[in-house]
Amino acid sequence: MKRFNIKFAILALCTSFLFVQCADDDDNGNVIEQISCTDGIQNGDEEGVDCGGTACEPCVGNIDFSGTYTQVDIMGRPGVNTVFSGSNDVKNDFNNSLVTERAAFQPIFEATLELYHDVYATSLGIPTEDLDYETNILNLDAPTFTTVLAQFDALQVAPNAPTTYFDGTNVLTGRNLGDDVIDISLTLMFGGTTGTRFDGNNGTPQLTSDGIGVGDRDLTLGFPYMEPALTN
Amino acid sequence: MMKKTKIFAALGGLALAGFSIFLIAADHIDSPSVANTTVDIADLYAFQGNNENNTVFVATLQGPLNPGGVTENASFDEDVLIEFNIDNTGDFVEDLVIQAVKRADTMYFFGPAVVDAADTGASSSIYSDQLAGQVQISGVGDTFTATNNGMSFFAGPRRDYFYFDFNRFNDVISGSVAPEGFLPPSQASDFFEALNVLSIVVEVPNSMLGSAPEHVGGAVGITGLPNAYNVWVSAKRKQ
Numbered sequence: 001m002k003r004f005n006i007k008f009a010i011l012a013l014c015t016s017f018l019f020v021q022c023a024d025d026d027d028n029g030n031v032i033e034q035i036s037c038t039d040g041i042q043n044g045d046e047e048g049v050d051c052g053g054t055a056c057e058p059c060v061g062n063i064d065f066s067g068t069y070t071q072v073d074i075m076g077r078p079g080v081n082t083v084f085s086g087s088n089d090v091k092n093d094f095n096n097s098l099v100t101e102r103a104a105f106q107p108i109f110e111a112t113l114e115l116y117h118d119v120y121a122t123s124l125g126i127p128t129e130d131l132d133y134e135t136n137i138l139n140l141d142a143p144t145f146t147t148v149l150a151q152f153d154a155l156q157v158a159p160n161a162p163t164t165y166f167d168g169t170n171v172l173t174g175r176n177l178g179d180d181v182i183d184i185s186l187t188l189m190f191g192g193t194t195g196t197r198f199d200g201n202n203g204t205p206q207l208t209s210d211g212i213g214v215g216d217r218d219l220t221l222g223f224p225y226m227e228p229a230l231t232n
Numbered sequence: 233m234m235k236k237t238k239i240f241a242a243l244g245g246l247a248l249a250g251f252s253i254f255l256i257a258a259d260h261i262d263s264p265s266v267a268n269t270t271v272d273i274a275d276l277y278a279f280q281g282n283n284e285n286n287t288v289f290v291a292t293l294q295g296p297l298n299p300g301g302v303t304e305n306a307s308f309d310e311d312v313l314i315e316f317n318i319d320n321t322g323d324f325v326e327d328l329v330i331q332a333v334k335r336a337d338t339m340y341f342f343g344p345a346v347v348d349a350a351d352t353g354a355s356s357s358i359y360s361d362q363l364a365g366q367v368q369i370s371g372v373g374d375t376f377t378a379t380n381n382g383m384s385f386f387a388g389p390r391r392d393y394f395y396f397d398f399n400r401f402n403d404v405i406s407g408s409v410a411p412e413g414f415l416p417p418s419q420a421s422d423f424f425e426a427l428n429v430l431s432i433v434v435e436v437p438n439s440m441l442g443s444a445p446e447h448v449g450g451a452v453g454i455t456g457l458p459n460a461y462n463v464w465v466s467a468k469r470k471q
Binding site for chain 2: 203
């Protein structure tokens with residue numbers, strides 16, 4: 001008798017599993033709810049694979065991408081327009097121009113570069129002609145430096161070399177999130193041949209570094225490489 | 233000509249005055265016609281990916297954004313096309329473009345598309361038949377990424393990686409902090425440290441970008457540089 005009860009109990013248990021399975025199989029509504037816009041198949045009222053219908057994004061072929069889009073802002077290297085254009089009209093012209101149309105900007109940039117130096121001279125009561133830009137650490141004189149800025153205004157990006165804007169040895173192979181583009185730019189403008197012309201030493205002002213580094217921004221992240229937005 | 237550094241040493245310092253225009257940011261708020269609009273480019277980055285066979289392109293827009301409501305309410309504009317331009321022949325004319333444009337809550341990416349000579353320049357159409365991929369636009373509290381055909385995609389708010397002592401800079405240009413100039417690191421303050429930007433990030437296998445041309449540095453006597461694409465980003469508004 002006891003043995004029978006055990007068999008009955010096992011049978012009952014198995015039967016209950018069957019019912020559980022049947023109950024799930026019979027629940028067609030539950031299956032429909034599992035249609036998703038990311039399941040890789042066209043189902044439900046989707047018009048394509050995971051697109052269209054009531055739940056998913058429109059199928060790309062049905063989205064309007066027509067029209068003409070016209071340039072209103074452009075950027076290659078950091079700071080070029082804001083530093084060297086010198087007036088709002090020139091800045092707007094720069095943003096509307098193509099990289100190949102920048103010859104006219106070179107003399108403007110060179111004048112701005114010299115103007116920065118003239119301000120020092122004026123404030124010191126010395127002739128402005130006695131204080132000029134000095135050929136920088138890349139051995140670029142003022143016309144050449146400003147030609148590079150005006151007419152070659154793009155990030156040079158080397159696909160087969162480590163990236164750096166300038167690390168003291170390597171130069172212009174791209175721009176990392178952590179590269180100190182301000183200090184590099186200041187050094188190229190005010191550092192002279194040695195890079196230390198106005199570095200705060202020997203009675204000079206500190207004009208080659210703003211003293212700021214990347215701080216606690218995380219440079220070790222995988223894609224998309226940037227920290228989430230700060231919330232406070 | 234007098235030796236300038238000696239002049240400064242002799243006078244012990246100098247004043248900077250008279251400048252209203254200098255660095256404001258890398259490209260943040262760079263001109264009146266685009267400042268504080270949805271087309272305003274803040275920064276461009278381009279670097280080797282964690283997979284060194286890939287290049288990562290980052291455009292940041294509409295910065296700087298304060299955390300909180302300003303960031304939460306910032307959004308990409310469906311009428312603004314962002315283009316990463318890649319010159320792989322050395323003439324500073326784009327040979328390839330990667331386009332990004334928003335529709336609904338998704339950022340769509342196209343290319344890298346070969347640009348016919350007649351289609352280069354200030355006006356563009358979207359290469360809608362060359363979809364590279366798409367990604368749901370992320371919010372402040374979530375991060376969506378997508379991959380397709382070796383490419384990776386992201387669009388949404390991120391922390392601003394541009395750093396600069398902007399307030400000290402204003403003091404420097406006003407002459408009020410002569411003769412010191414900028415501050416030492418222990419005293420300097422990063423204006424952008426706690427600010428955000430809208431960011432578009434796309435990572436691309438180099439095999440999709442063609443061979444890189446000789447580095448333009450060679451044209452001005454900077455020798456020994458590795459071959460390099462010329463890359464710039466443009467923001468284009470629908471007409």
